[in-house]
Amino acid sequence: MKKKILILLLLLSVVISDSCKKDLLKPTDPNKLTQQGFFNKVGDATEAVLGVYLAAREMFYKTYAWDGGSEMAYSRINGRPYSNYAPGASFGSSVSRHWNDGYRCINRANYVIVNVKKMEAATTNSADLDELHRIEGEAMLLRAMAYFRLIDLWGDVPYYTNVLTGNDEAYSLERTDRSIIKDNIIADLDTAANYIPITVAKAEQGRATRAAVYGYRGKIKLYWACWAKTAGNLGEAQTYYAAAAADFAEVMKPIYGRTLYKGGDPGTADNPSYGELFDGAHEDAAYASEVIFAFTNGGPSFNTSDGQSDEFYGDTYLYDFGTRSTGAGGVNMAPEIRLVNRYQLLSTGGFAPPLIPLNPTTVPDARTRTNSAVNPASYVGRDYRMQATIMWDGTKINEILADGTVTSRELTFLYKTNAPTPPYLFADGAFTGYIFRKYIRQVSGYAREAGPQDSWMMRLPDVWLMYCEATNEVSGPTSECFDLIDKIRHRGNLPPLNRGQFGDKTSFFNAIEQERIIELAAEGSRFFDIRRWNEVEKIWPQPNGSPLISTWNETVRDEFKNAIDRDYQRFYLFQIPPAEIIKNPKITQNEPWL
Structure with missing residues (x-):
């Protein structure tokens, strides 16, 4: 059984829970923790970066709920990231918590990176320096994930990498062009790829490996390519599609040891192997095979000094x-x-x-x-x-x-x-x-x-499908991409694709989209896919949209019925939380919400 890394912070402290043990290590008393007395040894930096993991876990908590904003799942989850959502409604106004969680993660990452850099400058021990570099790389990855999600949802957002000195500085920040943010977070991941190890010990399961860095670097480039394509910047799009494919190809190398769970064996109709990835009993095997990155969850009897327990x-x-x-x-x-x-x-x-x-x-x-x-x-x-x-x-x-x-x-x-x-x-x-x-x-x-089931943020089939998408945009379908999709289909016991039927870019993209819908169902991908592909108007065409009908032929809700252009624009670009603008008038509202 693996160790679960779980963090309780007021400033920074850590609890590591071993699922084989009943007793838990006690966290450092946060009331006794000061900045002057911290970051004196590598262990302090380790505790600090685990605090960033907790903030990132909070930002991506219940990531499956985003599928409720697509046409494939119905969601009534409150608060994360939306409540009783119906397409065309005031979608962006209900996700201010996601904005706040993103900047909480960024603030903690900045705090770690700034202080760890100081430790690196004063360190002569090579082993300590390697570990500090690893910690810095992890904080960069998590910060990049947070900024990536923010620019995806809101476009231009405030960007900073320093430790804010107080409210005056925080309330003086303006929105930064998302292309600048994109360049900076990719540069951070360039550094992180040199710092984060290829593998981690089983006791550290849940901390990032180098495959996660390349996976997310490729994902950022792929999304940027999609956005550039939609904007008509086809040359830029092609450049980023090619760069994304190269990153995904890196993840696919044997050195990273990723393969489909059970080699892609479908199992039986009554007991499909695919289901074991999500049943809470085969977590270690999933990690050992196809999981690229995940956030840890703690399981039962987890109680902490602040009263937070299982539900958190x-x-x-x-x-x-x-x-x-x-x-x-x-x-x-x-x-x-x-x-x-x-x-x-x-x-x-x-x-x-x-x-x-x-x-x-x-x-x-x-x-x-x-x-x-x-x-x-x-x-x-x-x-x-x-x-x-x-x-x-x-x-x-x-x-x-x-x-x-x-x-x-x-x-x-x-x-x-x-x-x-x-x-x-x-x-x-x-x-x-x-x-x-x-x-x-x-x-x-x-x-x-x-429950102890970890939250899969990126799996190998996701990487394969993103690789195929990027490659298809650059050169059209390849034999390698057909092979990858056939392997994914085989886990559902489906026959291979007819290569003659899917031999052009458009039809092959449709095959990729099909596999993303099925393979990644309820994993929080579909909502973001249809936005980056600019498909919302296609899915919910006017005037009737596409009402949701139950198996009993009941109308559950109308979706985008009699929608106007602004309704679609609001799906693609969210509302800046009004409270943020009140606190900082330098932050302007997104145009669809004016």
Whole structure:
């Protein structure tokens, strides 16, 4: 079992929890911690950078919730990053906490980098210097991730790398052109790539490796290429696509040891290997194979001197993905029928006819009609990853008690049915007619907000697909890229792509998009993908948009109905939190929100 790195800060202190042990190391008393008495030894710097990890973990906490802003998942998660979101509404106004979390991470990273540089200048011991460089590189990576997310959502934002001296300095900052920020964070990652090791000890699992640096450096370049392409700067776009592909190719080298979990073996239809990546029982194996970067979560019985406990340090998958019958969850994340329709047939590798939403109380043969969304037979013979990701009418799962105990009592999901006999899964709030199986833990001992499952921020298939996207933009489909996508498809037991059918840039991009939707479902990617591809108007065309319909043919919500251009613009560029402008009038509001 690995050690979990978890951090409690007032200024900077650290708790390291070993999941094999009951007792925890006690953190340094933050009330006794002063800047003058800190950063005297390498251990101080290590504690400090773990504080940056905590701030970054907070910024990217519940990253899956962003999928609720796409067309593939329904979300009603409050606060992170949005509440009861419907496309076209005041989306940006509800994410001020994300802005604040970003700058908290940046402030802590700046504090570490500035002070560690001073330690490096005074250090003669080569081993200590190597470790200090590593710490500096980690802080640079986390700061780059924070700035990258900020410029993605808000465009030009305040940029600084010093330790702010007080409110006067903070309130004097102006917005910096995001191209300058992009250049600076890429330069930081150039440095971090030289400082951060290729591998880390198992006890340090959760700290960054060099593969994460190259992965995020490539991702920043890829997004910049997409933005340049949308702006019509095609030469710049091509330059960044090529640079992104080179970074992803670096991650794919054997020296980094990344491979698909279980070699990409699909498992069986009833027990797909893909599901093990998210079931809470195979975390170490996932790290050893395809995880590029993750944030750690603590598990049960984690209590600290400030009163923060499981709810702050554990994973929250059962709370958001589970039902009352599976860990006392609230179905705060649910798949949409548009996601289900993307799972392809094993027989042909192509799409099945779209599912037909039917209300079984008014359509007598709804549960037996061909292609009916409430007919269990409509879901047979599809990509194995669907079984590991989604539950539909007739699927079964073991009961999970509120304390996290997985019982032997098998429950059947049937939308709108919560009767105790036969044992139906209690799933109030499953408004779309589907619920997620992905992330529902299959091991006992972890209550809904006290799980140990780490949050995967980047996995190898994500890198492969970004590499294929960048390569396709530069040179069109290549044999190598076809091979990579076929390996991803094989984990769903799908046949290889027909290379004649996907031989041009446009069709091959569609194949990449398809695999990103399925492979990365509910991992927080889809929302950002459709924004960087400038696809929002295509997904929700006027005048009717694309209303969300349940399996019972109910309208769950209208999306972008009768939208105006400003509604789309607000999806691409968020509102600067008004409170920030009140505090600092030098920060101007984004135009779509004026």
